[in-house]
Amino acid sequence: MLKEGRPGWWGLTKRSRALPAWFELPPGAVARPSRPLDDKSSWRTQRPVIDGDRCLRCRLCYLFCPDGAIVEVDGRAVTSIGKTYDVSYSVDYSLCKGCGICAEECPARAITMVPEV
Amino acid sequence: MSRTLMEEPFGASTEVLSANKAVAYAVRDVDVDVVAAYPITPQTAVVEEIARMVADGELEAEYVHVESEHSAISVLAGASAVGARVFTATSSQGLALMHEVLHIVSGLRLPVVMAVATRALSAPISIWNDHSDIMNARDAGWVIYFVSNAQEAYDTVVQAYRLAEDPDVLLPVMVAYDGFLVSHASEPVRVEGRRAISFAPKRWRGLLLGGEPLSVGTLATPDFYYEFKYQQVVAMRNALRVSERVDADFGREFGRSYGLFEAYMLDDAEVALLVTSSLWSPLKRAVERARREGIRAGGVRLRLYRPLPRDGLVKAVSGLRILGVVDRAIGYGLPVAGPLATEITVNVALQAEVMVKSIVAGIGQRSLTHGDLLAMLRYLDKVKGRREEVRDTLFYGVRGGEAP
Numbered sequence: 001m002l003k004e005g006r007p008g009w010w011g012l013t014k015r016s017r018a019l020p021a022w023f024e025l026p027p028g029a030v031a032r033p034s035r036p037l038d039d040k041s042s043w044r045t046q047r048p049v050i051d052g053d054r055c056l057r058c059r060l061c062y063l064f065c066p067d068g069a070i071v072e073v074d075g076r077a078v079t080s081i082g083k084t085y086d087v088s089y090s091v092d093y094s095l096c097k098g099c100g101i102c103a104e105e106c107p108a109r110a111i112t113m114v115p116e117v
Numbered sequence: 118m119s120r121t122l123m124e125e126p127f128g129a130s131t132e133v134l135s136a137n138k139a140v141a142y143a144v145r146d147v148d149v150d151v152v153a154a155y156p157i158t159p160q161t162a163v164v165e166e167i168a169r170m171v172a173d174g175e176l177e178a179e180y181v182h183v184e185s186e187h188s189a190i191s192v193l194a195g196a197s198a199v200g201a202r203v204f205t206a207t208s209s210q211g212l213a214l215m216h217e218v219l220h221i222v223s224g225l226r227l228p229v230v231m232a233v234a235t236r237a238l239s240a241p242i243s244i245w246n247d248h249s250d251i252m253n254a255r256d257a258g259w260v261i262y263f264v265s266n267a268q269e270a271y272d273t274v275v276q277a278y279r280l281a282e283d284p285d286v287l288l289p290v291m292v293a294y295d296g297f298l299v300s301h302a303s304e305p306v307r308v309e310g311r312r313a314i315s316f317a318p319k320r321w322r323g324l325l326l327g328g329e330p331l332s333v334g335t336l337a338t339p340d341f342y343y344e345f346k347y348q349q350v351v352a353m354r355n356a357l358r359v360s361e362r363v364d365a366d367f368g369r370e371f372g373r374s375y376g377l378f379e380a381y382m383l384d385d386a387e388v389a390l391l392v393t394s395s396l397w398s399p400l401k402r403a404v405e406r407a408r409r410e411g412i413r414a415g416g417v418r419l420r421l422y423r424p425l426p427r428d429g430l431v432k433a434v435s436g437l438r439i440l441g442v443v444d445r446a447i448g449y450g451l452p453v454a455g456p457l458a459t460e461i462t463v464n465v466a467l468q469a470e471v472m473v474k475s476i477v478a479g480i481g482q483r484s485l486t487h488g489d490l491l492a493m494l495r496y497l498d499k500v501k502g503r504r505e506e507v508r509d510t511l512f513y514g515v516r517g518g519e520a521p
Contacts, residue, residue, distance in 0.1 A: 028226035
């Protein structure tokens with residue numbers, strides 16, 4: 001659409017010329033979401049990782065999480081030193097915004113915030 | 118809404134109305150869906166009358182009582198985004214308080230219509246008329262009409278919805294008229310009833326359409342922002358063309374049309390004044406009196422201020438030797454201190470090769486009669502060949518200032 005030598009070509013970098021011209025963009029700058037509405041994963045700069053060995057199953061992470069991103073899973077779990085539990089905790093990363101509240105509240109320091117790269 | 122119109126059709130009638138009330142009748146007749154407003158003098162009668170219409174069941178609209186003008190225009194932005202036909206009115210500090218949202222509404226391309234009964238800005242506090250409020254809002258991306266009487270106020274609000282909702286335009290519109298001098302002056306007004314909505318049917322469907330999630334008011338990085346602003350430049354160009362057509366169609370439908378500007382005895386004139394709103398009638402009297410004195414005088418009234426009907430004005434004033442532009446606002450720190458005079462000089466007079474004399478008058482509604490306009494015409498006739506006379510603004514009618 002952009003024509004070389006025309007005013008609509010002047011002052012633009014090569015990268016910029018590949019982007020839509022004014023008449024190809026929706027009036028009012030409305031935008032369609034780039035991922036499903038229930039996917040919050042793009043907000044995260046770091047993600048919580050739960051160490052099942054250190055976890056005391058106290059459920060505080062589940063209670064504190066503002067987005068309901070901690071998932072309580074029924075099922076028998078055995079730690080490396082042989083302790084057994086009926087329940088485990090994991091993270092639903094499509095809901096987790098990476099706020100780190102769970103890691104802050106965990107009394108066993110079983111949750112580590114790992115940078116997203 | 119349309120159901121109400123079927124149940125309670127308003128026929129055409131002639132009423133005695135002030136411009137403020139005439140605007141309210143136009144809002145009723147184009148079946149506005151959402152009104153959000155905060156009272157401020159001299160506009161209050163507009164929203165008071167609409168409140169009465171809603172309370173009496175003459176208009177089925179959501180009437181939102183807000184705590185400020187900032188909220189009023191914000192409510193309208195939201196309502197317009199989902200497709201409602203919306204309206205508000207304001208003046209002075211109210212318009213100033215709306216300021217940031219004025220840009221958001223035009224940037225989002227929402228066809229909001231607002232009446233502005235123009236009034237001076239504080240400080241010192243003045244409830245009286247001048248144009249310091251509207252001139253502060255002139256680059257907010259809104260179409261701006263200046264109207265001269267109650268009938269034109271009614272007609273222009275109806276035209277404004279048809280213009281704003283045109284798919285080639287999608288811009289918000291201000292219909293401005295001088296506070297008190299026009300807003301409170303009553304005259305017989307022809308109101309068109311439901312014929313008004315036949316003329317301006319609801320075409321706007323909103324940005325947010327059922328089911329599909331969209332982000333409105335997104336971030337635009339340096340890679341994109343400029344293109345959206347350029348879209349507004351193009352929309353304003355389109356608005357000029359569409360506004361002319363809407364006015365002509367209105368004339369065919371109702372027998373009244375105004376053009377984008379009006380000229381009076383301009384064809385053979387050497388000197389002329391360009392004015393807005395309430396000054397039009399006294400200017401015509403002043404031109405007639407100047408003619409009797411042998412001055413080849415003429416008058417121009419600018420009706421559509423944004424977008425400026427440049428080409429028509431160039432043609433209309435090209436035979437003049439000097440054009441006085443009467444501003445009721447001050448661009449502080451500029452030797453040519455009238456905002457309108459500056460714009461007319463650059464956009465019109467340079468092409469028409471006509472000298473422009475900037476005249477500031479009527480500040481804070483300082484009395485400005487046809488006698489004053491006659492004095493200006495005499496002054497222009499005296500200085501018409503003298504380039505050095507047009508360098509600075511004439512501050513007309515200030516005690517201790519320059520006098521013609």
